[in-house]
Amino acid sequence: MFNEEVKGSLYIALKDLKMYYFKPPNLSWGIMFPIVMALAFILRNPSGVKDLASGLIAMSLLFAATSAEAIVIVFERRTKTFERLLLAPLSLQTILFGKVIGGVIFGFLMSCIFLIGSVIFLGIPFQNTVFLLASLMLSAFVFSAFGTLVSVAVKEIFDAMTLANFFRFPMIFLCGVFIPVSALPSFLHPLAYVLPLTYAVDLIRFFITGSYDLVHPAVSVVVLIVYSTVLFYLSVFVLKRRIEQ
């Protein structure tokens, strides 16, 4: 039974990757957008390029994991194909887990491109590659679950993009991607502390540079796990309500 549920999730994730993720719009959100944003900052301050690696990787992760995830379910509900999944002998949690895993895999692969790019072009040595990859996976789960929540909460694809961007764009500037949170005006700190990207950036920074900006990496891990759980089960709850309406 458990085995069937796990396999069901994987099949859903693989189908989503094939159908939605490896498509030009998602590749541009996952690769081009972070590069363009990073270039803007590098041109302004070329000496700070190494400090940008962790933020760049986290931003790529955020946009790659959420770009398709935020619209997949709303799209499938409109085309009635989501009903196909609901008719299968799988629990709602399994179906949504499969949806989240699709975003996790894509986000992870996109961030790995930046990771490899950082080694080759910037010569950045990592402190602990295994833990770094694990932190990328954990962060990808948080962002993908966020995308899933957006996707189950709205009725139209346009609304999904609007809602996702409402959270994503401010996060770029508030969560230490380009400017360390400690360097932000103090009135913005509370906002930074409630956003998950802050902890993802701090954790990735620790495994790249060996130092962190805000909280101990163990705290970041706990916060990201809590975010993953809350966002995932909130998605299940919201979807259940939507189906019954």
Add this chain to the structure above:
Amino acid sequence: MGSDSIIEVSDLTKFYRDFPAVNHINFKVKHGEIFGFLGPNGAGKTTTIKMLTGLIQPTEGTATIQGKDIRTQIVEIKKTIGVVTEDSNLYDELSVFDNLRFVGQLYSVPQSDREKRIGELLKRFNLETKGEAKFATLSKGMKRKVTIIAALIHSPRVVFLDEPTTGLDVLSARILRAMVKELKALGVTIFLTTHYIEEAEQLCDRVAILVNGTIKTVDTPGNLLVTTNSKNLEEAFIEITGLKEEIMLVEKEGKR
């Protein structure tokens, strides 16, 4: 189990806010029969199917399929039922093969059986040359056939067909009806909703007539003709549903 019923529905009810879409309905479906679920638009047919197939939860009451409760054992039930919804809910971007493989995977059909079964079903439905075609490129009739194949991949004991011939041309509708009879011959129980009364008359062993969320009667088409003193099932349906006055009124308006 000891019962000759494969589906048993008791006091099944669904409210959308204060509106009773389905209101305390009771009926049984026997093993291997074609059971027609008839009613005018908005009668609650699709809502009933959605509850029986686990897409939505009943507000009150329950039902069992093969002795399993839809409230507590729906995942187990889903393994033994096939559902053909009103819309062809497969993926336009995927090929026919990929769609059917994916559905087979969702139902945990082993890979070797899956490929064999897909091949057999495509052949039976005269679609063996369409395996590599994208679902989006198929005609409406072909899409409906592939949707039916998707519902049969895991060899279900009960198949729910929700308005299966709606929008099909005469030939495709005929082929589909022949398929329904073939499924019955294989021992599959069919739960069919339709608003084509002739279709129900041709296919169904028994029919339930649903009006405004409540069941008016459950009987064989033959008995309904006798009890309503009608020439055909359409007349009986009009009599039972109380649409007679409405139709007369419309005809009167038309003559003016």
